[in-house]
Amino acid sequence: xxxxxxxxxxxxxxxxxxxxxxxxxxxxxxxxxxxxxxxxxxxxxxxxxxxxxxxxxxxxxxxxxxxxxxxxxxxxxxxxxxxxxxxxxxxxxxxxxxxxxxxxxxxxxxxxxxxxxxxxxxxxxxxxxxxxxxxxxxxxxxxxxxxxxxxxxxxxxxxxxxxxxxxxxxxxxxxxxxxxxxxxxxxxxxxxxxxxxxxxxxxxxxxxxxxxxxxxxxxxxxxxxxxxxxxxxxxxxxxxxxxxxxxxxxxxxxxxxxxxxxxxxxxxxxxxxxxxxxxxxxxxxxxxxxxxxxxxxxxxxxxxxxxxxxxxxxxxxxxxxxxxxxxxxxxxxxxxxxxxxxxxxxxxxxxxxxxxxxxxxxxxxxxxxxxxxxxxxxxxxxxxxxxxxxxxxxxxxxxxxxxxxxxxxxxxxxxxxx
Amino acid sequence: xxxxxxxxxxxxxxxxxxxxxxxxxxxxxxxxxxxxxxxxxxxxxxxxxxxxxxxxxxxxxxxxxxxxxxxxxxxxxxxxxxxxxxxxxxxxxxxxxxxxxxxxxxxxxxxxxxxxxxxxxxxxxxxxxxxxxxxxxxxxxxxxxxxxxxxxxxxxxxxxxxxxxxxxxxxxxxxxxxxxxxxxxxxxxxxxxxxxxxxxxxxxxxxxxxxxxxxxxxxxxxxxxxxxxxxxxxxxxxxxxxxxxxxxxxxxxxxxxxxxxxxxxxxxxxxxxxxxxxxxxxxxxxxxxxxxxxxxxxxxxxxxxxxxxxxxxxxxxxxxxxxxxxxxxxxxxxxxxxxxxxxxxxxxxxxxxxxxxxxxxxxxxxxxxxxxxxxxxxxxxxxxxxxxxxxxxxxxxxxxxxxxxxxxxxxxxxxxxxxxxxxxxxxxxxxx
Amino acid sequence: xxxxxxxxxxxxxxxxxxxxxxxxxxxxxxxxxxxxxxxxxxxxxxxxxxxxxxxxxxxxxxxxxxxxxxxxxxxxxxxxxxxxxxxxxxx
Numbered sequence: 001x002x003x004x005x006x007x008x009x010x011x012x013x014x015x016x017x018x019x020x021x022x023x024x025x026x027x028x029x030x031x032x033x034x035x036x037x038x039x040x041x042x043x044x045x046x047x048x049x050x051x052x053x054x055x056x057x058x059x060x061x062x063x064x065x066x067x068x069x070x071x072x073x074x075x076x077x078x079x080x081x082x083x084x085x086x087x088x089x090x091x092x093x094x095x096x097x098x099x100x101x102x103x104x105x106x107x108x109x110x111x112x113x114x115x116x117x118x119x120x121x122x123x124x125x126x127x128x129x130x131x132x133x134x135x136x137x138x139x140x141x142x143x144x145x146x147x148x149x150x151x152x153x154x155x156x157x158x159x160x161x162x163x164x165x166x167x168x169x170x171x172x173x174x175x176x177x178x179x180x181x182x183x184x185x186x187x188x189x190x191x192x193x194x195x196x197x198x199x200x201x202x203x204x205x206x207x208x209x210x211x212x213x214x215x216x217x218x219x220x221x222x223x224x225x226x227x228x229x230x231x232x233x234x235x236x237x238x239x240x241x242x243x244x245x246x247x248x249x250x251x252x253x254x255x256x257x258x259x260x261x262x263x264x265x266x267x268x269x270x271x272x273x274x275x276x277x278x279x280x281x282x283x284x285x286x287x288x289x290x291x292x293x294x295x296x297x298x299x300x301x302x303x304x305x306x307x308x309x310x311x312x313x314x315x316x317x318x319x320x321x322x323x324x325x326x327x328x329x330x331x332x333x334x335x336x337x338x339x340x341x342x343x344x345x346x347x348x349x350x351x352x353x354x355x356x357x358x359x360x361x362x363x364x365x366x367x368x369x370x371x372x373x374x375x376x377x378x379x380x381x382x383x384x385x386x387x388x389x390x391x392x393x394x395x396x397x398x399x400x401x402x403x404x405x406x407x408x409x410x411x412x413x414x415x416x417x418x
Numbered sequence: 419x420x421x422x423x424x425x426x427x428x429x430x431x432x433x434x435x436x437x438x439x440x441x442x443x444x445x446x447x448x449x450x451x452x453x454x455x456x457x458x459x460x461x462x463x464x465x466x467x468x469x470x471x472x473x474x475x476x477x478x479x480x481x482x483x484x485x486x487x488x489x490x491x492x493x494x495x496x497x498x499x500x501x502x503x504x505x506x507x508x509x510x511x512x513x514x515x516x517x518x519x520x521x522x523x524x525x526x527x528x529x530x531x532x533x534x535x536x537x538x539x540x541x542x543x544x545x546x547x548x549x550x551x552x553x554x555x556x557x558x559x560x561x562x563x564x565x566x567x568x569x570x571x572x573x574x575x576x577x578x579x580x581x582x583x584x585x586x587x588x589x590x591x592x593x594x595x596x597x598x599x600x601x602x603x604x605x606x607x608x609x610x611x612x613x614x615x616x617x618x619x620x621x622x623x624x625x626x627x628x629x630x631x632x633x634x635x636x637x638x639x640x641x642x643x644x645x646x647x648x649x650x651x652x653x654x655x656x657x658x659x660x661x662x663x664x665x666x667x668x669x670x671x672x673x674x675x676x677x678x679x680x681x682x683x684x685x686x687x688x689x690x691x692x693x694x695x696x697x698x699x700x701x702x703x704x705x706x707x708x709x710x711x712x713x714x715x716x717x718x719x720x721x722x723x724x725x726x727x728x729x730x731x732x733x734x735x736x737x738x739x740x741x742x743x744x745x746x747x748x749x750x751x752x753x754x755x756x757x758x759x760x761x762x763x764x765x766x767x768x769x770x771x772x773x774x775x776x777x778x779x780x781x782x783x784x785x786x787x788x789x790x791x792x793x794x795x796x797x798x799x800x801x802x803x804x805x806x807x808x809x810x811x812x813x814x815x816x817x818x819x820x821x822x823x824x825x826x827x828x829x830x831x832x833x834x835x836x837x838x839x840x841x842x843x844x845x846x847x848x849x850x
Numbered sequence: 851x852x853x854x855x856x857x858x859x860x861x862x863x864x865x866x867x868x869x870x871x872x873x874x875x876x877x878x879x880x881x882x883x884x885x886x887x888x889x890x891x892x893x894x895x896x897x898x899x900x901x902x903x904x905x906x907x908x909x910x911x912x913x914x915x916x917x918x919x920x921x922x923x924x925x926x927x928x929x930x931x932x933x934x935x936x937x938x939x940x941x
Contacts, residue, residue, distance in 0.1 A: 310826025759901030
C-alpha cells in the first residue's frame with residue numbers, strides 16, 4: 001500500500017472532479033482499514049452489500065462524541081457545522097441526524113408527523129413557479145451559472161415556505177445559508193475570522209428562530225413550525241424550543257447544500273450526455289427516473305460517517321468497537337455487483353436501489369423535496385436553455401468530499417426560450 | 419434450453435402459479451404454457467383480503483395481481499384439476515378434459531379449514547376467509563351492521579379480521595383455544611403482547627377457550643356460539659379462522675408423496691414419489707409444497723408465506739425450464755401482518771425455539787424486535803414496527819449465529835433470555 | 851371493474867380493453883417494504899402509511915394516475931412496488 005491511502009486521496013481536492021476511479025479501487029476490499037491521520041484510522045465500506053448491511057446494523061451509531069471530548073476533528077462538516085450547532089444549543093438538543101434510537105425515533109416521528117403529504121404536495125405544486133420566477137431574472141443572458149443563478153436560491157425558498165418563515169424574512173435565510181455553506185470549506189479551518197462569523201450566524205439563526213417559534217406558539221399558522229411547536233404527533237412529546245431550533249437548522253443545512261449539488265450534478269450529467277438532455281426536453285415525464293439515476297450516478301452526499309457500538313464482523317474482516325466507519329454511498333452506487341454497467345449514466349435502468357439518500361433509520365427526510373426541486377429545475381433548464389454549452393469541463397468543485405459538488409457550473413447559452 | 423414442442427402445465431392460478439409461469443418464460447421456455455385455476459378469477463393478491471377489503475378501502479375485485487413480465491399463456495380458469503397421471507403425463511380436469519404436459523408445476527395452494535360441523539358451518543352469517551369471493555361476502559355482512567362479530571381462531575387471519583372489524587367500529591370477540599392469540603407461531607410471551615394490543619383496539623379476547631357449537635335462530639342464521647366454559651357469545655357474524663388445508667386430493671393415484679399437509683419435494687423442488695424419487699418433470703411451489711429446508715437441518719416444511727410463494731415459484735419455473743439448479747432452494751422464510759396499524763414482520767422459523775430475547779426496543783412502547791434461539795443458535799426474529807433492523811437479524815439467522823444475537827446494539831436493554839412459551843402440542847410448521 | 855369474473859368454466863381472461871379506463875394493477879412486496887413512505891409523497895392518493903409501518907396501497911388505481919404511480923414505483927428505495935400497465939397484460 002502506498003503512503004497515501006485511497007481514502008486520503010478521496011479527500012484530496014485534486015480528485016474532487018472524479019473520485020470514482022478511487023472508489024473502484026476501494027471496492028477491491030469491501031471493508032478496508034485506512035489511515036486518516038488519527039490514531040485508530042478509519043474503516044471504509046465501499047461495496048453496495050457492505051454499506052447496505054452496515055446501514056441496517058444496530059451496532060452502527062450516528063451519535064457523535066459527548067460534548068466534553070470534542071477537539072477539532074479536521075472534518076469541516078463536524079468542526080464548522082455540527083460543533084457550532086451543538087455548542088450553541090447544548091448536547092441534549094442535537095438534531096436527530098446525530099442521534100440513535102429511541103431519541104432519534106421520537107424526534108424524527110415528530111418531524112414526519114408534520115412533513116405531511118399535503119404539505120409536500122402543496123410545495124411540489126409551487127416548484128415550477130419558483131423556478132420560473134428565478135429564471136425570469138436571466139431572460140436575456142448569454143451565460144448562466146447553474147449554481148448561483150438557480151440551484152442556490154431554490155432550496156432555501158422551499159425550506160422557508162415549508163417551515164413557515166415569512167416571505168419578508170427569506171432574504172436573511174439566503175444569507176445565512178450562504179454563510180453556513182462557507183463553513184464547509186476547509187480553508188475556514190485555519191481562519192478564525194470565518195469561524196467567528198459562523199458562530200455569529202448560528203447565533204443569528206437561533207435568535208431569529210426563537211422569536212419565530214414564540215410567534216408560532218402564540219398564533220399558529222398552517223406550516224410545519226407551528227405544527228411542530230404544537231406537538232400533535234401521537235405518542236410523541238412536543239418539541240421544546242431548543243429541539244425546534246436544532247431541527248430547523250438541520251433542515252436548512254441538510255436540505256440546502258445537498259439539493260444544490262443534485263441540481264448542479266444533474267445539469268452536468270445532462271450536458272455530458274446530450275442525448276439524455278434532448279430526451280428530457282422532448283418528454284419531461286422522463287424526469288423522475290432521470291433523477292433516481294442521478295442519485296445513483298453522482299449523488300450529492302458521497303459518504304456518511306458512523307461509529308461502531310460493538311465489534312462487527314463483515315465481509316471477511318472485523319471492525320473493532322468504538323471506531324469511525326465511512327459508508328461510501330457513492331461507491332456502492334457504482335458497484336458492478338449491484339448495478340449492471342454501473343459507470344454508464346442510464347435513466348432507463350431497472351431495479352435502481354441506489355444509496356443516494358442513504359438508508360435505514362436515517363434515510364433522507366427531505367428526499368421528496370429534493371426530487372421535486374430537481375425535477376422542476378432540470379425540466380425547466382432542459383426546456384428553456386438555448387444551445388447550452390459547458391464553459392469548463394470539469395467545472396471547478398467546492399472542496400468538500402462528503403458533500404460534493406461544483407462551485408460553479410457556467411454555461412454559454414443563446415438566451416432563454418419561452 | 420427446452421425444445422419448442424414441450425408443453426408446460428401450471429396447476430393453480432394464484433400467486434405461485436402466476437410467478438412460476440412467468441419464471442418459466444423468463445428462463446427461456448418457449449413451448450405452450452397452460453395455467454389452470456379452480457377459481458374463475460385471474461390471479462389476485464390475498465393479503466389485502468383480511469385487511470383493506472374488509473374495511474372497504476379496496477374492493478375485493480380490485481386485487482388482481484400485476485404481471486411482472488408479459489406472459490404468453492393459455493388460461494383455463496374456473497376449472498379444477500382432478501387427477502394426475504404421471505405415466506401418461508396427463509392432468510384431468512373437472513370438465514372431463516385431459517391436458518398433456520411435459521413440465522408440470524403444482525401450485526394448488528390451500529383452502530380454508532371448514533367448521534367441523536358441516537350443518538353449523540352452513541348457517542347464514544358463518545364465514546371462512548381464503549378467497550376473493552369469501553372476502554367480498556364477509557365485507558357485505560360487515561357493512562350490514564352485525565350486532566357482534568365472533569372470530570374463531572387467533573392465528574394471523576383471525577387477528578387481522580378482528581382488527582379490521584374494530585377499524586369499522588364493530589364489536590368483536592376473538593376466541594382462541596391457546597393461551598394467547600398467535601401463541602402457536604410466536605409463543606405466548608409475545609402472544610400476550612398481541613393480546614394486549616388487540617384489547618387496546620377493543621377486541622374482547624377469550625383465550626384458552628373453545629367454541630363448542632354455533633347456535634342458530636331456527637331459521638338458518640347464526641346467533642352466536644356456546645363455549646366450552648359454558649358461556650355464550652351472541653354474534654350475528656362468525657368468522658371461522660382455523661387455518662388452512664392443502665389442496666392435494668387431486669394427486670391421489672399419482673404415486674407422488676403427499677398428505678393434507680402438502681406434496682413432498684426434494685431439496686431442488688422436484689416432487690417426489692412415495693419412495694422419495696424425484697420426478698424431473700414435476701415441481702411444486704407455494705403453500706402446497708413441503709420441502710426440506712436447508713437452514714433448518716432439512717426439516718420438511720410447507721410455508722404459507724407470500725414471499726415464499728414468489729421465491730419458490732421463481733425457483734421452480736427455472737427448474738422446469740431446464741436451468742440447472744445452482745443450489746437447493748434456501749430462501750429464508752419471511753412474512754408480515756398488519757393489525758390495527760401495527761406491523762409485525764418475521765424472518766426465520768420459530769418452531770422449536772427454546773429461548774427468546776428482546777433484542778431492541780421495548781414491548782411496552784409497542785415497538786421492539788425479538789429474537790428466537792434454539793440450542794444456542796438464532797433461528798428467527800420478529801419485529802413489531804421495527805422493520806428496518808430486521809435485515810441485520812436475517813443475516814444472523816442465515817449464518818446460524820450464536821444466540822443471543824448482536825450485543826451492544828442501539829436501544830438494547832438487558833438481553834435476558836426468556837421462555838418463548840410455546841403451547842405443549844405444536845403442529846408441524848405448516849403455516850405462518 | 852374489469853376483472854375476469856365469470857361463472858363459466860374454463861374462461862380465458864378477457865383481452866385488455868382498448869379503452870384507457872382499465873385500471874392499473876399494483877402490488878407491493880411488503881416483506882421488502884421498510885416504510886420509507888416515498889410512494890406516499892409521490893402518489894399521495896394511492897399510497898398511505900397507517901401507523902409507523904403499515905402501508906396501504908390502491909391495487910387498482912385509475913389509468914389516469916399512471917405518471918404518479920410510476921413516480922412512486924421509481925422512488926421506492928427498496929424497489930418493492932410492482933406495476934402492470936393497462937394493455938401490458940400479455941397473453
